[in-house]
Amino acid sequence: MFPLYQSLKWIYQKFKVSAWLPFVALVSYTILGAFLFKFFEMENDQRNREGYRNRTSYAMNQVVERMLEVRCDDLTLRSADKAYQIKHAKDALLWFLDHLNLTEVLTERTDDTPWTWLGSMFYAGQLYTTIGYGYPITQTVAGRVTSIFYILFGIPIFLIILKDIGRLMSRGCRKLYKRLGDSQRKIAQSPSIKTVSQYFPNKANARRHAENAFPIPIALAMLFLWILFSAGLFCLWEREWGYLTSVYFFFVSISTVGLGDIVFLNPDMMIFNFLLILIGLALLSMCFNLIQVGGVLFKKNNSMLIFICSVFEYREIKFRKAFCNTIDQKNLENLFISIKRRSPYQFKRNQILT
Template sequence: MVGRRALFLLLLLLSYSLFLLLGAFVFSTLEQPQEERLRREVETMWSEFLAKHPCLSEVLLDDFIRKALLVKSFGVSVHRNISIHELKWDFISSLFFTGTTLTTIGYGHPFPISLGGKAFCLVYAIFGIPLTLSVLSIIVRNLLILLWDKPINKLQRQCSISRKKLEWILASIFIFFTALIFFFIPAIVFNAIEENWGYVDALYFCFISLSTIGLGDYVPGERNEQRLPVLYKLLVICYLLIGLVAVFLVVEVIKNVLNYNRLFGLFLFGEDRRDWETGCDLACKAGGPIVQKHEEKTRRRVPHSLSPSTEKSYGSFNTAFN
């Protein structure tokens, strides 16, 4: 049995490695020609500019452009007509930075420049990221009780439909409304507000942000002369936090429908595998958490041999709810 599990694990690692190689090949094929085209255009523009302005020193110009790009990477505008409203480290912009950092989105624009800012960011993130993920997990757990487990139990008592079919129906509804409310509709809004953002660009930004990838190639509210910049950034922060909760909720729903714990157990060895298949954690092995089963009105301890069909598991949420 251990040899079979080891084979499954080896196949999983091999499949993941092939998946990484496939992604690298596709991105290289799609992006390298564009990079080469832009490089040729910049070289042509550089040569034409120097030809039109022979009095300029190429070395000094190159040094100036490098410094200007470095300053811009710090989030500081290089335009001479910058105003106080375009500061990148005012309170609202700093709040936007802390929100994207603690949620691990991390656009990287701007980022701390001073030594003190970098040191504080390290300490702040060490404590803040686990705290943020814990808060989001608690919110998702409560939403699972209210929007998933209780409605399914109620519908199961009222309808003659199997629980698994109800789970698939409700999961489809969750996915549809999450995609509509937090991806497709916000993309329309960002497309209307942000200049030079097409609809696909805005939809791309929504996905990159709510998946916590946060590449930083599209950052809202960074345009000069943005209308109502304070309100806009506050709304974006709220959108990101609520959107993350919705995405995490959908992920847990999908894991529940696909019986993720049993699937995950295919790649584990020994006792840990059995614990994953049954949804039993360290607290369960220590004496068992007191939970309430769906078909019982009294509370009792759940034994280790409890069947997965009678105990629902939401990833790290191992309690079975009414």
């Protein structure tokens, strides 16, 4: 799968694919998967559910009949108020199933098929996001083989798109943060600092990039707030979920663990809920991208203290050379050689000395 990921990434970068095209490709891939899974699974699932529904009805009728036989041996009494007795016997049986939490199992197996267009798209999204709630499940050989190939191509495509979306979101946040910073603060730069910054281009660029970088704590706070907001919406649509259950489900989903202990019960809101999860995955990817960029900047700025010291040492030397004339050209050259050894960044010694 990794060579396939590299190949798709090379094609994506080689032909400079538009930012909207990957999104369109993902939606098209999801619709294609929904069509295939619906075609392979829907008819078979409906047939299985109808058979299970008939077996359940037959079993309940048999249990009710046997309960009546045990309860009363008098045929006249049994036939006199049979409808009333059947009703109470069924109520007792339903109470027994509900008390053992078996009602949900019966409802899940006898309800309408989940392999509608929305349900099939939900299943396709589980495959390429690697979440895998375990519902619905394929039962036909064709559906399982299709799932294998769908995963094989879907995961690399989704990873490329998710990484690109995270990079675009982090870039947009950095631009927005830079504009807000420029509008709120106007700091005039000293001419002497500007002069020295010309001789330290890498260091100056790194410092400006670090100042404009979007703060990682704010990005993490955005992700945390999105989790809380989405969990609140889940509570509105899934009546049986508590808020803590919704937070737990959303976090398990965006971490792509997908334990499957909790699944959506409202099929009408299934796709919209999944879109909330996809946005959460994009925010998580943005946070990873910012952390990665921050790590690179940290490596580039790990000698910032040396750079600052170099600036002040340079200004002090220029002052002494101009007014005190206590240092000669050779000593100035030796000083910058020592500074160069301490800092991993090169600067133009000849431009400084001239």
